[in-house]
Each structure stands twice: as structure tokens, then as C-alpha cells.
Amino acid sequence: MTVTLADVAARAQVSPATVSRVLNGNYPVAAATRERVLRAVDDLDYVLNGPASALAAATSDLVGILVNDIADPFFGIMAGAVQSEIVGPGGRAGGERLAVVCNTGGSPERELTYLTLLQRQRAAAVVLTGGAVEDAEHAKAISGKLRRLADAGTRVVLCGRPPVPDADAVALAFDNRGGGKALTDHLLDLGHRRIGYIAGPEERTTTRHRLEGHRAALAARGVPDDAGWTVHGPYDRRSGYEATVELLRRAPSLTAVVAANDTVALGACAALREAGLSIPGDVSVAGFDDLPFSVDAVPALTTVRLPLAEAGARAGRIAMGREAAPAGGMAVVQGELMVRRSTGVPSKA
Amino acid sequence: MTVTLADVAARAQVSPATVSRVLNGNYPVAAATRERVLRAVDDLDYVLNGPASALAAATSDLVGILVNDIADPFFGIMAGAVQSEIVGPGGRAGGERLAVVCNTGGSPERELTYLTLLQRQRAAAVVLTGGAVEDAEHAKAISGKLRRLADAGTRVVLCGRPPVPDADAVALAFDNRGGGKALTDHLLDLGHRRIGYIAGPEERTTTRHRLEGHRAALAARGVPDDAGWTVHGPYDRRSGYEATVELLRRAPSLTAVVAANDTVALGACAALREAGLSIPGDVSVAGFDDLPFSVDAVPALTTVRLPLAEAGARAGRIAMGREAAPAGGMAVVQGELMVRRSTGVPSKA
DNA sequence: CTGTTAGCGCATTCAT
DNA sequence: ATGAATGCGCTAACAG
Numbered sequence: 001m002t003v004t005l006a007d008v009a010a011r012a013q014v015s016p017a018t019v020s021r022v023l024n025g026n027y028p029v030a031a032a033t034r035e036r037v038l039r040a041v042d043d044l045d046y047v048l049n050g051p052a053s054a055l056a057a058a059t060s061d062l063v064g065i066l067v068n069d070i071a072d073p074f075f076g077i078m079a080g081a082v083q084s085e086i087v088g089p090g091g092r093a094g095g096e097r098l099a100v101v102c103n104t105g106g107s108p109e110r111e112l113t114y115l116t117l118l119q120r121q122r123a124a125a126v127v128l129t130g131g132a133v134e135d136a137e138h139a140k141a142i143s144g145k146l147r148r149l150a151d152a153g154t155r156v157v158l159c160g161r162p163p164v165p166d167a168d169a170v171a172l173a174f175d176n177r178g179g180g181k182a183l184t185d186h187l188l189d190l191g192h193r194r195i196g197y198i199a200g201p202e203e204r205t206t207t208r209h210r211l212e213g214h215r216a217a218l219a220a221r222g223v224p225d226d227a228g229w230t231v232h233g234p235y236d237r238r239s240g241y242e243a244t245v246e247l248l249r250r251a252p253s254l255t256a257v258v259a260a261n262d263t264v265a266l267g268a269c270a271a272l273r274e275a276g277l278s279i280p281g282d283v284s285v286a287g288f289d290d291l292p293f294s295v296d297a298v299p300a301l302t303t304v305r306l307p308l309a310e311a312g313a314r315a316g317r318i319a320m321g322r323e324a325a326p327a328g329g330m331a332v333v334q335g336e337l338m339v340r341r342s343t344g345v346p347s348k349a
Numbered sequence: 350m351t352v353t354l355a356d357v358a359a360r361a362q363v364s365p366a367t368v369s370r371v372l373n374g375n376y377p378v379a380a381a382t383r384e385r386v387l388r389a390v391d392d393l394d395y396v397l398n399g400p401a402s403a404l405a406a407a408t409s410d411l412v413g414i415l416v417n418d419i420a421d422p423f424f425g426i427m428a429g430a431v432q433s434e435i436v437g438p439g440g441r442a443g444g445e446r447l448a449v450v451c452n453t454g455g456s457p458e459r460e461l462t463y464l465t466l467l468q469r470q471r472a473a474a475v476v477l478t479g480g481a482v483e484d485a486e487h488a489k490a491i492s493g494k495l496r497r498l499a500d501a502g503t504r505v506v507l508c509g510r511p512p513v514p515d516a517d518a519v520a521l522a523f524d525n526r527g528g529g530k531a532l533t534d535h536l537l538d539l540g541h542r543r544i545g546y547i548a549g550p551e552e553r554t555t556t557r558h559r560l561e562g563h564r565a566a567l568a569a570r571g572v573p574d575d576a577g578w579t580v581h582g583p584y585d586r587r588s589g590y591e592a593t594v595e596l597l598r599r600a601p602s603l604t605a606v607v608a609a610n611d612t613v614a615l616g617a618c619a620a621l622r623e624a625g626l627s628i629p630g631d632v633s634v635a636g637f638d639d640l641p642f643s644v645d646a647v648p649a650l651t652t653v654r655l656p657l658a659e660a661g662a663r664a665g666r667i668a669m670g671r672e673a674a675p676a677g678g679m680a681v682v683q684g685e686l687m688v689r690r691s692t693g694v695p696s697k698a
Numbered sequence: 699c700t701g702t703t704a705g706c707g708c709a710t711t712c713a714t
Numbered sequence: 715a716t717g718a719a720t721g722c723g724c725t726a727a728c729a730g
Contacts, residue, residue: 002501004723015701020725030699045497050470051403052723055706060400062411062449062470070450071429071658076420083419083452098466100411101419101450103432117447121399121411148394152351237641266645273647292586296615298622298647309420353707364717369709379715401707404722702729707722714717 180213240267529562589616
């Protein structure tokens, strides 16, 4: 029924091994026979059996990409960049690798499950994006799983995620703390002293680092940080909206709101507008990430640009061994403060 | 080195066949032996070899999802929805299927390449999203490829894409024409008569259908359609910006601009603002898709909501055989006109 | 440069 | 309910 390599060999009048060599191209084959084989492949409309190939060679051409939410451009941009760099040797159409995108929803269990599934597939590499959940037990489980993946020959790269101890994984970490500090420094420079903070989900490295940067900036100037001015919530628009309503209730005197990311900031802006407050006239707003839509927000959003595409591309190249891993197995990727119109001098007393 | 099923069998003192049966669960096994096997699996930290399993069983648990651009939420939302519905039988963690997301960039060649790659992997199903390129030769190639995939047992579902002749593929098509017509009808109702149109890339079904809807609305009211008022470009922000600059140059008297999608509309808004024009005071703007950020645009964007998540989820279920295919192998998914603040009564004469 | 020979690890007949 | 045997389709030594 289905055409196999042996069929091709028969038609080209060569041995199966030769066909295999032609197809994989990592072995010298006479030009004439190659032609003959290729023609036979074409004639028979032959398609290599991936599983069989992977079984025999003990490696597959699948690359796993773990993301929290593929519908979020933050992850979509990184995933796309990784995928663009995992082309096979020679860049040939047939030699490409496939990206397996796994939506973890930020759940540690699903993360583990997907890693096991990728291990089962004998994935060539795995790229983990997004912040990690801060839980000792889970951290150990992940670390062990990553180690076993690496032992099995799967290259592991962390993109936008802090290093994992004892895991033999290359880490490209975003400087969330530095970015968070730069953002709040900017607001302090403008004269803000009562700044609300809409943080991401608790127990996340990203959340904690950004918040730490914020607090470090405040502490450096001796500005008091009221605990009630910080609210946690998921990384979505609704969370920004609701958190802002809550902040406005708790502390109507706030002159600025820093959001966990741009999406949250958009929700915050909506809530402020509905409350009849102008931005930045009454309240300044800042985001994080600089997603594509942020420059088109009205007013354009002050935020910290993270080079998502560049980081993803680099992670992809490292995962493919096409680029050397950074010294020490880790690199810090800096963000860049983008000052736009959503932040200004506070007008309230 | 690596633990195999045989190792597990030895430890559990059963035959490899029994272990296989326990793992797959599609065969009666005594509770006691099952326990023993499961314990052995745990003790040895055994992970099934996917390729070997796929080779022996002649099916894999990979599901392909073709998208134009995974960084675009339009596709990210659909991909995420598909992925959420392709859980394996029983919903068990270990029984899940993996989503292979393929970024085609809208290129027919890459589309074909990825389909071949998925065929090679013996994918359980393939979901194609996004509009198709309108080219006879390519259409035939795709059609043939899809047929062969279906013949090999891969279920094929088109999501947001018109049916493919002779391909035995279920199609969930968006009513782009109806949506386009509703949008332009809305503008005509408001009194607009000089409407610019920023269309998507040429030779795309999505582009053509939306444009046809626009023209049908104009024709129905006898409103002339100046060829110079339509500009084509990619589905991105920049295209919207540049096209709007061009439209403003060509026809300063336009009172409304309809964009190919929301992202393009955002670019159009930016260009209008820079030109000192107010929205909708001077020019009304409308988008398409109703992506999450559109409601937060200022002014909030009038657009056509496409139920991307619902369609993707349904495509996923159909791909898994968990939902019956629609009668005739195709269903039309309606959009919904969302009238918001970016459109209003024209002020110009 | 090419053919021959063995498995890769598992699912599935058949037996029992 | 379980075990033994066979082959899925391919790659990787090893010869020649």
C-alpha cells in the first residue's frame, strides 16, 4: 500500500542503504546514482517514514517549544523566532525541523507533562520560554527532567527564563529586574511618589523580578512603598482593568500605575478612562515588553522593550548548535526603556 | 543506557507484550499485574519511545497546525484553541497529543513543504488555518497533498479557509464576504460615500472575499467605487500606515477607511493622527477580526468579530473525531459586526 | 562509492 | 489474561 524505501531502491536498482544515503545527504554518493534515486523517489511519490527514521537513528527532527500561552504575542513572537532558526543543515526544504509548540498555561504540571511527551518523541531540542513558577518541589522536578532530557541528547535552552540549577541548560534570561527599576526610576524622575503596581501572578520569577526592580527604585530614593498599592493578577487585559479599579478605590491619590506587562497596561488604561481620568494628565501608565500594539495605544505606551524576536532566534540557533552557548551557560538579555506619551509629570498635589 | 519496555517487563516479571498493553490500556489486564507494571515503570523512570511506538502502530500522536504567522494573535488564538482540544482519549496526561505548529509565512511552497513533513511524521491530523493563495497550480498541489494525507489516515481540517476540491477535508470557512459587506453597509448607513479600502495581500481568498463584500455593499447602493481608493498590502501595522498615507495623498476627500484587519487598522489610525485628522470626526476607521486589543484602541475599533477560539476548538475536535463533521463537509462561520467609536457620521461635505 | 547485515523499541498477531 | 514470535521502515556499521 504505502511506498517504502525498499520500493524506491528496487526501482532505482540500488540498495536501500544507498537510497537512505541520498536522502540524508550526509554521505558520498555518485551523482549518477543520486539522480536515479531522486527520480525514483519522485516517480513513486515516496515520503520518508519519520518514526522509522527516528527509531533507527535515535533522534528526531522535532524541536519542542514550551510557552505559557500561544495566543499571547509575547510568546508568539518568541516561538516564531525560534521556529525560523531551526531549519536543518543546508536549509533544504526537506531537511527542516518541526516545531512542537506546547501551551502550558503556566501550569507546572502541564510543563512537566509536555517535557515528558517531548522526551518520548526524542526531541532534538527543547526551548522553554516564559518565567518559571517558584516552587521548590516543582523546580526540582523540572530540573531533573531537564537533566534527563540533556542526558538523552536533547539540547535544552531557556529563553526569557532564569537558569535552572544542575540542569545543563543554556539560559537566556531577560533583565526583568533592571527593566522594572528603569521604569520606576523614570516615573520617580518625573516626580511621581504614589505609584500603584499591578503585578503578574504570584510565585513567578518574572513577576518577582519586575516587582523587585520597582521596589529597588523606590527604596533607592527613600520613597515609601505602601503594600496596598501592589495588586497581583494574571497577565491579561481584564486583570489590568480590575486591578486598576481596585487601586483607584484603595488609593485615589495615586499618580501613576505600573503594569506587569503591556496587555495589563491596556486594561489599566481602559479602567482609568472609564473613571474619567486622563492619561497621563491625571495618571501616568507604564507597561512592559513593548509588544507591537503598544506604540499604537493612545497615548502611546511607555514601556520596556524586550528583544523577543532576537532572543528567540538566538535560542533557536543555540538549540541547533549553530551558535555557541554564552560563557557560563547563561546570558542576560537587556531591555530598553521606551519613554512615550502615557507617562508625564504628575499634576496632583 | 536508555530504559526500554523490555527492561520494565523484566522488572515487573511479565512479558513485554503485557507492559505494552498496560501502557496503551486498550486491552484487559489483571489489576494486580497492572499495578506491578506501573510500579516498575515508575521505578525505572521509563519513558515510552514515541518513534518506535509510532512505527509499530503506524500512527503518531502529532497534530499539525499550519499558520501564516504564529506571532499574529489571529493565528495564535486559533492555534491555541486547536491545541486545547486535541487531548488524547481519556484526557490523561500521558495520552496527550502534541501540536506541531508550522509557520508558513503565507508561502505556498512552505505550506507544501510542511505538509510533506507532517506526512512524513504520519501526523494523526492536520489543521490548516488562514486564507489560501489563489493560484491554480498551487491549489492543485495542495489538493493532491491533502488527498494523500487523508488516504494515509491523517484527518484534514481547514479552519478559516475555504474548501478544497477533491481533498476529503472538512472546512470551517469564515464568512469574510458577509462580514465585509456588513462593515461597509454600516459605513454607508452612516452616510459615507467616499470610502478607502486597505486590502490584504493579493491573490488571497481572504483578501478577495472581504473586498468582494465591500464592493457588493457599494454596488447595492449604487455608490461608485473608484479603483484608486483600494490599496493592497500585507496584514501588518506598517502596511496600514503606509497605505493610509497613500490614500490620503490620492484622495484627501475620503471620509472613511476600511482596513483588511485590525492590525492594519491600527496602522491606519496612526497615519491619520499624524496627519492631524481626528477619528471618527474627520475619518472613520474600521478593521476586521476583533482581536483582543481592538476594544482598547482609542477610539475603540469598529470591526467584525470572528469567533477564532470557537472555530479553532471545533476544528480541533473534528480533527480528533470527537465531533462530527458538518453536513457536506463544510460549515460557514459567521462574523459579527461590532460597532464601536472609530466610526461615525461623516463631517466633510 | 555501494551492497549486506543487523538491529532500533514497540505493537500485534497468534498461541496458550 | 498472558507469553512468544514477527515485522513496522529505516540507519549504521561493516565489508567490499
